[in-house]
Every structure is written in C-alpha cells, then in structure tokens.
Amino acid sequence: MTPPERPARADDDAYVVDTRNRPSGQRGGRPKPDADDAYVVDTRHRPPARRGGVPAADPDAEPARRPRRRRGRLVALLVGLLVLAWLAFMVWVPYNAWNDIARVDATPSGDRPTGGKGTNFLLVGSDSRQGLTEAQKKEFGATNAAGARTDSIILVHVSDSGNKPLVISLPRDSYVPIPGYRKNKINAAYALGGPKLLTATVENATGLTIDGYLEIGFGGFASVVDSLDGVDICVPFNMKDPEAGINLKKGCQTLDGHNALGFVRTRHTDPRGDLGRADRQRQFLAAVMKKAVSPGTVLVPWRYKGFADSMSRGLILGRDTTMGEALAIFQAMRSVSNGDGISATVPIADPNYTTYAGSSVKWDSAKASELFRMIKDDESLTSVPKGAGN
Structure with missing residues (x-):
C-alpha cells in the first residue's frame, strides 16, 4: 500500500492536508472527493524541527516564568534575612551594654x-x-x-x-x-x-x-x-x-x-x-x-x-x-x-x-x-x- 503523497509546501512554509473525504477506517486511506465530513490541518506556524526531533524555541512564545519567580523568592529571602539581622542587632546592642x-x-x-x-x-x-x-x-x-x-x-x-x-x-x-x-x-x-x-x-x-x-x-x-x-x-x-x-x-x-x-x-x-x-x-x-x-x-x-x-x-x-x-x-x-x-x-x-x-x-x-x-x-x-x- 502506497501512502498518500504530501502536498508541496508554499513559500510561507505552510502546508495543508486535506482529508475532507477520508472516512473512518477506509482501506488505503485514500479520501473520497465527494464526502462532506472534511477537516483541515493548518501547520503554517509549526516551528521548524531541530536535529534529533526536538522542536526549536518559538520566538513568539511567552518567556519562561520559573526563573523570574525564583529571583523574586531569592530577593524576598535576602530582605527577610536582613530584617532579622537588624532586629537581632537592635536587641544585642542594649543587652551587651547592660551587662x-x-x-x-x-x-x-x-x-x-x-x-x-x-x-x-x-x-x-x-x-x-x-x-x-x-x-x-x-x-x-x-x-x-x-x-x-x-x-x-x-x-x-x-x-x-x-x-x-x-x-x-x-x-x-x-x-x-x-x-x-x-x-x-x-x-x-x-x-x-x-x-x-x-x-x-x-x-x-x-x-x-x-x-x-x-x-x-x-x-x-x-x-x-x-x-x-x-x-x-x-x-x-x-x-x-x-x-x-x-x-x-x-x-x-x-x-x-x-x-x-x-x-x-x-x-x-x-x-x-x-x-x-x-x-x-x-x-x-x-x-x-x-x-x-x-x-x-x-x-x-x-x-x-x-x-x-x-x-x-x-x-x-x-x-x-x-x-x-x-x-x-x-x-x-x-x-x-x-x-x-x-x-x-x-x-x-x-x-x-x-x-x-x-x-x-x-x-x-x-x-x-x-x-x-x-x-x-x-x-x-x-x-x-x-x-x-x-
């Protein structure tokens, strides 16, 4: 059984797979041209694949939030430690002087x-x-x-x-x-x-x-x-x-x-x-x-x-x-x-x-x-x- 040929890509790197007349379970997988249960798969924005099958980063995607959250937690931790150190200093100074x-x-x-x-x-x-x-x-x-x-x-x-x-x-x-x-x-x-x-x-x-x-x-x-x-x-x-x-x-x-x-x-x-x-x-x-x-x-x-x-x-x-x-x-x-x-x-x-x-x-x-x-x-x-x- 010969697989269907992939449509040629257009200049904008998009391609369309037309399976409008492909009924479920039909032998050979060839679509019938007159069927009305069609669907279209548009892959014009699919990112190009890198070697090994791993997709490259999408330049339009949102930046990762995890590093930003980690930085925020680190800053909060440092501020908390400084406050605790200051409070300890405020208590230690008069206590030491008292003695x-x-x-x-x-x-x-x-x-x-x-x-x-x-x-x-x-x-x-x-x-x-x-x-x-x-x-x-x-x-x-x-x-x-x-x-x-x-x-x-x-x-x-x-x-x-x-x-x-x-x-x-x-x-x-x-x-x-x-x-x-x-x-x-x-x-x-x-x-x-x-x-x-x-x-x-x-x-x-x-x-x-x-x-x-x-x-x-x-x-x-x-x-x-x-x-x-x-x-x-x-x-x-x-x-x-x-x-x-x-x-x-x-x-x-x-x-x-x-x-x-x-x-x-x-x-x-x-x-x-x-x-x-x-x-x-x-x-x-x-x-x-x-x-x-x-x-x-x-x-x-x-x-x-x-x-x-x-x-x-x-x-x-x-x-x-x-x-x-x-x-x-x-x-x-x-x-x-x-x-x-x-x-x-x-x-x-x-x-x-x-x-x-x-x-x-x-x-x-x-x-x-x-x-x-x-x-x-x-x-x-x-x-x-x-x-x-x-």
Missing part, C-alpha cells in the same frame, strides 16, 4: 517606708571624676574637687494608674535630716555614705519607697552627648563660667559634650542659683532622651551602638535595679521631653536659708508633704505646687 554597667548597693538597711502605689526611682548626677584623664579634668574645669558629690538628685515617679510620670528635682542644697547624722545639705549624704545613705535620706525626707537607683557620672555626661553628635538645648541667657569651662550665648543651639556638661553644672551665672540649675538638668536629660530615640540615632548603627556603649560606661545602677526599671526611668524622661510628663522642683520656702552648713534650700514643709502624699497614693497631678521660694 557592662557598674553596680552599687543602693538599698537602705533598717526600717523603710511601706505602702504606696506606683514606682519610685532615684536619678542621680554625680560629679565623680573617676575615669577622667588629667586633660579631661582640665577641660571640664574639674581639677580641684576631692571625693564624689551629687550635682543633681531627681525623684522619678511612674504611675500604676496611667497618670503622667513625674520628674521632681530635689535641690542638692536641700536642708534635710540625714539618718545617723544631724541635718545637713542633702548632697552631704552621698559624700558621707554613698548611694545607700543618699537613698535612705530621700526616703526619710519624702516618706516614699525608692524602688530603683540610677547614677550617671561626671564624665558620662560628656561622652553620652558626643555619641549623639550633640543635643539641642535652648540656652535661657548668656552663660560665661570659667569654672564650668563655658561661654554660651542665649538661644537654641546644639551643644557638644563639653558645653552640655558646663550647661548642667554651672550655677554662678544663674540668678536662681541651685534652683535654676535643677531646671536645666531636667531640661538636659529630656533633650538627651529625645535625641537618643530619634530615627537619626536608632537607624544609624554606629551611632546607636556608640550611644549604648557610652551609657554603659557612664552609668551606675543599684544592685537590685532591673532593666525594666531602668527603661522606665528613660521613658519618663522621654515623656517629659514630649510634653507628656510633669517636670518640676519640690516646693521651696526659702532658697537661701541660713544654716551652720552655709546657705541652704528650705522646703515648704506643708506643700512638700502634700505632694509626696499624692505621689504615694498615685494620684493624678496636672502640676506641682510651688512654694514661696520657687
């Missing part, structure tokens, strides 16, 4: 105040020269002081009831009883017995239990500020103080570590003396926390790590103070910087009270006692009452 912070026993012994709601912390700025080189001592005007004293004493209250956090300055010259000693300026407690006696003195004067202790040293102020590339401070008036090593002009500006340290230390150029300095210290701490949590710090790896490392070198924590409590202190300062907290000084009756220890600060006993009672009961405050001397 490097020095500890001190700041928990008083003996009878302590009981009861109270919320959490109270003592935030102390020490003028200790420990860790400073001789060149730094000269630069910061810190060459003549012996021992360690407190330049700032701040009571921080964090509410359990959702009230605004309170940041209350206790002026370093406050004239209060010191357990085991007679009355004296409150910063004498630190010189006589360190953080433990200072905490006991604050508890005795306020009736509040101090739950955590955080101290930043003299040199720590400068290094923390420099790690942030300066902090933004509005200087209230011209400040020239050779002892503090500053010559600042009135106005808002970015202060480096040296000038920021002088800004919080000086009181000779402030007409309000120690009270004015207490206000500037709270202003400074709020500015530091605002800069520390800004995108310009958190999203820049070397600045973020530099800040954490400088904080760990400059901080001293109470032995029983937890990481959560330290974060609560920083969060309270941040709230103050955002206007969501209350910042004030304990009510004062006389800022120049004459005592055997020299000019001191006398609290307004009635208003101070009422303030500390409200703090102990965790009552909501919109402001702190001022005494006649504030």
Whole structure:
C-alpha cells in the first residue's frame, strides 16, 4: 500500500492536508472527493524541527516564568534575612551594654517606708571624676574637687494608674535630716555614705519607697552627648563660667559634650542659683532622651551602638535595679521631653536659708508633704505646687 503523497509546501512554509473525504477506517486511506465530513490541518506556524526531533524555541512564545519567580523568592529571602539581622542587632546592642554597667548597693538597711502605689526611682548626677584623664579634668574645669558629690538628685515617679510620670528635682542644697547624722545639705549624704545613705535620706525626707537607683557620672555626661553628635538645648541667657569651662550665648543651639556638661553644672551665672540649675538638668536629660530615640540615632548603627556603649560606661545602677526599671526611668524622661510628663522642683520656702552648713534650700514643709502624699497614693497631678521660694 502506497501512502498518500504530501502536498508541496508554499513559500510561507505552510502546508495543508486535506482529508475532507477520508472516512473512518477506509482501506488505503485514500479520501473520497465527494464526502462532506472534511477537516483541515493548518501547520503554517509549526516551528521548524531541530536535529534529533526536538522542536526549536518559538520566538513568539511567552518567556519562561520559573526563573523570574525564583529571583523574586531569592530577593524576598535576602530582605527577610536582613530584617532579622537588624532586629537581632537592635536587641544585642542594649543587652551587651547592660551587662557592662557598674553596680552599687543602693538599698537602705533598717526600717523603710511601706505602702504606696506606683514606682519610685532615684536619678542621680554625680560629679565623680573617676575615669577622667588629667586633660579631661582640665577641660571640664574639674581639677580641684576631692571625693564624689551629687550635682543633681531627681525623684522619678511612674504611675500604676496611667497618670503622667513625674520628674521632681530635689535641690542638692536641700536642708534635710540625714539618718545617723544631724541635718545637713542633702548632697552631704552621698559624700558621707554613698548611694545607700543618699537613698535612705530621700526616703526619710519624702516618706516614699525608692524602688530603683540610677547614677550617671561626671564624665558620662560628656561622652553620652558626643555619641549623639550633640543635643539641642535652648540656652535661657548668656552663660560665661570659667569654672564650668563655658561661654554660651542665649538661644537654641546644639551643644557638644563639653558645653552640655558646663550647661548642667554651672550655677554662678544663674540668678536662681541651685534652683535654676535643677531646671536645666531636667531640661538636659529630656533633650538627651529625645535625641537618643530619634530615627537619626536608632537607624544609624554606629551611632546607636556608640550611644549604648557610652551609657554603659557612664552609668551606675543599684544592685537590685532591673532593666525594666531602668527603661522606665528613660521613658519618663522621654515623656517629659514630649510634653507628656510633669517636670518640676519640690516646693521651696526659702532658697537661701541660713544654716551652720552655709546657705541652704528650705522646703515648704506643708506643700512638700502634700505632694509626696499624692505621689504615694498615685494620684493624678496636672502640676506641682510651688512654694514661696520657687
């Protein structure tokens, strides 16, 4: 049996097989010309065959999608790994810094105040020269002081009831009883017995239990500020103080570590003396926390790590103070910087009270006692009452 001849190809490489009269199962496979059950097979776009019978790629076909999908998955995987690495870095940096912070026993012994709601912390700025080189001592005007004293004493209250956090300055010259000693300026407690006696003195004067202790040293102020590339401070008036090593002009500006340290230390150029300095210290701490949590710090790896490392070198924590409590202190300062907290000084009756220890600060006993009672009961405050001397 001879197979039917293939029709000749046309110039456009197409050919047509006409089987219009080819009935099913007819011998010889020859079509009958008069049948009406016809079909046509058009192969004009059939791709040319390659050697071995494998068809060549059709230039008009859609490109393969599998490689594109693989690239997309690879990109997504790389992005996911980068995000995980960044999150791990964000957690590791403060954790590593936390383990490097020095500890001190700041928990008083003996009878302590009981009861109270919320959490109270003592935030102390020490003028200790420990860790400073001789060149730094000269630069910061810190060459003549012996021992360690407190330049700032701040009571921080964090509410359990959702009230605004309170940041209350206790002026370093406050004239209060010191357990085991007679009355004296409150910063004498630190010189006589360190953080433990200072905490006991604050508890005795306020009736509040101090739950955590955080101290930043003299040199720590400068290094923390420099790690942030300066902090933004509005200087209230011209400040020239050779002892503090500053010559600042009135106005808002970015202060480096040296000038920021002088800004919080000086009181000779402030007409309000120690009270004015207490206000500037709270202003400074709020500015530091605002800069520390800004995108310009958190999203820049070397600045973020530099800040954490400088904080760990400059901080001293109470032995029983937890990481959560330290974060609560920083969060309270941040709230103050955002206007969501209350910042004030304990009510004062006389800022120049004459005592055997020299000019001191006398609290307004009635208003101070009422303030500390409200703090102990965790009552909501919109402001702190001022005494006649504030």
